[in-house]
Amino acid sequence: MINDSFLVTIERILPGGVGLGHLEGKTAFVSLAAAGDRVRIRVDREKGNLLYASIVEIIESSPDRIEPPCPYFGRCGGCDFQQLNYAAQLKAKADIIRDCLHRIAGLDFPDITIVPSPSEWQYRARATWQLDSSEQTFGYYERSSRNVCDVAQCAVLVPSLQSTLEQVRNTAPEDLPGHLKHLDAVVGDNGVSLAPAFDSFHTSELTLRVKHENYTYNAEAFFQVNQQLLDQIVDFALLDVAGDTAVDLYCGVGLFTLPLARRFKSVIGVEANPVATRFARRNLQQAQLSNAQIVTATVTDWVRSNKNRPDTVDFVLLDPPRAGAESAVIKGILDARPSRISYVSCDPATLARDLKKLVAGGFRVESLRGFDMFPQTHHVETIVHLVL
Numbered sequence: 001m002i003n004d005s006f007l008v009t010i011e012r013i014l015p016g017g018v019g020l021g022h023l024e025g026k027t028a029f030v031s032l033a034a035a036g037d038r039v040r041i042r043v044d045r046e047k048g049n050l051l052y053a054s055i056v057e058i059i060e061s062s063p064d065r066i067e068p069p070c071p072y073f074g075r076c077g078g079c080d081f082q083q084l085n086y087a088a089q090l091k092a093k094a095d096i097i098r099d100c101l102h103r104i105a106g107l108d109f110p111d112i113t114i115v116p117s118p119s120e121w122q123y124r125a126r127a128t129w130q131l132d133s134s135e136q137t138f139g140y141y142e143r144s145s146r147n148v149c150d151v152a153q154c155a156v157l158v159p160s161l162q163s164t165l166e167q168v169r170n171t172a173p174e175d176l177p178g179h180l181k182h183l184d185a186v187v188g189d190n191g192v193s194l195a196p197a198f199d200s201f202h203t204s205e206l207t208l209r210v211k212h213e214n215y216t217y218n219a220e221a222f223f224q225v226n227q228q229l230l231d232q233i234v235d236f237a238l239l240d241v242a243g244d245t246a247v248d249l250y251c252g253v254g255l256f257t258l259p260l261a262r263r264f265k266s267v268i269g270v271e272a273n274p275v276a277t278r279f280a281r282r283n284l285q286q287a288q289l290s291n292a293q294i295v296t297a298t299v300t301d302w303v304r305s306n307k308n309r310p311d312t313v314d315f316v317l318l319d320p321p322r323a324g325a326e327s328a329v330i331k332g333i334l335d336a337r338p339s340r341i342s343y344v345s346c347d348p349a350t351l352a353r354d355l356k357k358l359v360a361g362g363f364r365v366e367s368l369r370g371f372d373m374f375p376q377t378h379h380v381e382t383i384v385h386l387v388l
């Protein structure tokens with residue numbers, strides 16, 4: 001069926017952001033679709049009964065569909081939801097979370113709230129740009145490819161990152177370091193930090209105030225993409241938790257460690273990136289919080305060793321990368337039996353996989369909320385509270 005074309009109706013948006021269609025007893029996953037579209041598709045790849053397809057013609061447009069405003073849309077791998085109006089993007093994200101929780105974890109949540117981003121555009125305060133020096137292209141990877149899409153204007157970047165993108169693009173090729181393949185950029189209250197540093201572009205230390213706390217970081221450490229939602233994320237992740245001992249797993253520069261240290265007698269943050277742990281310690285020190293300790297280790301190593309492990313834990317916050325928590329980490333949490341867990345996730349599928357284990361181990365999902373940290377893409381942040 002490869003390269004053949006067929007007519008399908010898109011039923012809904014699935015995890016991964018693709019549209020679902022059915023034809024001749026097969027399931028089609030259609031890129032850049034909208035629920036309700038009637039489209040002619042071309043099959044790009046086939047695996048058993050599954051067809052991976054692209055739209056070649058829109059026969060009947062979904063009411064959710066809008067004209068994607070970005071000239072790179074479809075080629076650039078950055079955004080895959082620009083064809084949807086914003087209400088449809090939020091609905092698709094609720095569907096994606098619901099679908100993963102039902103299918104992977106056997107958990108049913110009919111009503112899922114997605115907190116919208118205050119800005120649908122110009123929200124992205126962190127980016128990784130790719131450079132192909134032989135093609136002289138600078139921007140983002142193309143969809144499903146390692147070719148670099150040359151992007152002069154990115155509509156989701158905050159204005160200061162857009163102007164940094166332009167400054168880097170205006171740098172003469174001979175002034176770019178020969179080994180440069182990609183650049184990490186992040187914004188703070190006092191400017192932009194780039195890694196690696198070169199020419200007049202510095203890995204500057206930035207500061208940002210989030211809910212009464214000051215954070216210092218640079219482009220070598222993780223920082224959340226959408227800074228407009230951080231107050232709400234911290235509020236919902238922590239609710240009114242308080243007690244003796246809290247653990248902040250995958251703590252980065254301490255976004256949650258600082259507020260936790262104000263509510264718990266003792267806090268341990270665990271993070272693998274030594275640049276991030278250096279900032280986390282500094283952020284605690286500047287906030288005069290001496291009751292929190294930061295461990296530089298993978299969470300798996302920390303869970304497996306007995307070093308710096310509290311005897312009892314009241315609260316665990318975990319905010320792993322997209323891959324979710326390693327099996328040993330979930331086992332460690334189950335062994336520690338905290339009375340409450342807050343799971344902050346940027347991938348509903350790995351979240352569901354981990355929740356299934358936590359629920360089988362005796363925890364109950366108390367509440368759940370989605371946050372639209374990444375408008376114009378299918379990605380969504382989810383925070384889940386679990387209790388024993």
Ligand SMILES: C[S@@+](CC[C@H](N)C(=O)[O-])C[C@H]1O[C@@H](n2cnc3c(N)ncnc32)[C@H](O)[C@@H]1O
Nearest residue numbers: 222250251252255271272273298299319320321
């Ligand atoms: C999604 S970020 C969360 C960071 C922090 N909680 C925040 O909100 O800024 C995930 C963090 O996990 C770290 N990380 C990734 N794999 C890890 C591992 N196996 N063990 C410990 N930290 C890890 C990354 O360096 C990153 O800082």
